[in-house]
Amino acid sequence: MRPKFVIILIACALLFGSFVWTGSATGDDFNAVVRAIEQFYHVKHQNIPLLARAGMKAAKTAARIRGGEYKRLAEAGSARVAFFEEQTFDSHGQIASFKASMKNALSDTWSPLVQTLTPKDEEQNYIFVRELGKKFSVLVITIERHEATVVEATVVPQILAQLMKDPNEMGKALTQDATIDP
Amino acid sequence: MKTLFRNLLPAIAVSTLLVATAVNARAQGAKLQMDQLDSLANKASETVDVKLDERLMQTTAKFFISKDPDDAEIRELIKGVKGIYVKSFTFEKAGAYSPADVDSVISQLRGGAWSKIIGVTSKKDGDNVEVYLNTLGDQINGLAVLSIEPKEFTVVNIVGPINLEKLVQLEGQFGVPFLNLPPPKPKIEKQNP
Secondary structure, rough: OOHHHHHHHHHHHHHHHHHHHHHHOOOOOOOHHHHHHHHHOOOOOEEOOOOHHHHHHHHHHHHHOOOOOOOOOOOOOOOOOEEEEOOOOOOOOOOHHHHHHHHOOOOOEEEEEEEEEHHHHHHEEEEEEEOOEEEEEEEEEEEEEOEEEEEEEOHHHHHHHHHOHHHHHHHHHHHHHHHHHH | OOHHHHHHHHHHHHHHHHHHHHHHHHHHHHHOOOHHHHHHHHHOOOOEEEEOOHHHHHHOOOOOOOOOOOHHHHHHHHOOEEEEEEEEEEOOOOOOHHHHHHHHHHHHHHOOEEEEEEEEEEEEOOOEEEEEEEEEEEEEEEEEEEEEEOOOOEEEEEOOOOOOOHHHHHHHOOOOOOOOOOOOEEEEEEOOO
């Protein structure tokens, strides 16, 4: 085998290998979670409805009335939102199984931060965090009996630090923030 | 002298590394295994699971830098904390979780570097709160609180230098629930004769 050919072969292998590695490390976990919800609960996601946007606008206005400008948490343009509306979320007593299937859907780069479950009301909140260079990516999954929201947003460490003071409220704050019209 | 120093340098470096590894291992030893409790989520009417690991704690701790007194207080509280882990289960009926579930945590706290510093039992309500400290000499490596009630089971595990005063201050923050702990005893100052 000629040395030139061997070098090309190695280069191709490395290049191909790196593509595969990058693919699995930065795979679209947002879509994977949305799919996991759809498969487990047999539901279908929609785009964020106008009604929710209107409600969030009200929150923005209320903040202004209180004398302060509404401060955004997520970095501009970073938020992705999937909304499930007027559908039935019934885990048939297997809420822990759903938790496990969602864990499987996500790559290892995500760390679970907070998980709250209220099976009786089918309420679930999950927050996962992963480092994104000097920033953090936060994934918030909120499920109720008849609706669910999946939000992925990028936040700066200062914001994450402030949100971590009350992790239970973090999901609510980020979901609200991500669904407000710019 | 220079030659001696040069010869000793690798040994010093290795020793330093070993000491650092040992300190880290001790702190990690204060982290409890709690994943076995996850199956209780199917029986519980409410489950809260908080995991703030070392990387996250250290990264965010750097950002409590403003002159705001609240930030300064938080910075001091979480200084050196390597993790906060909380699992809390609330049940509709008493007896939904077994003594084996409780023992899976308590068995990790028997002996070794762990010692029970508080044990409060209410015969009337069946409530039981136990606080354990993981220490080595004067150094605190971690703390564990078990709140065992007929309809509720909560485990709080904080890894790093934390004492009761700091724990009480952390209640309601960073996912640490309100634990209704007895107030820490005031320090008795030695009086000069």
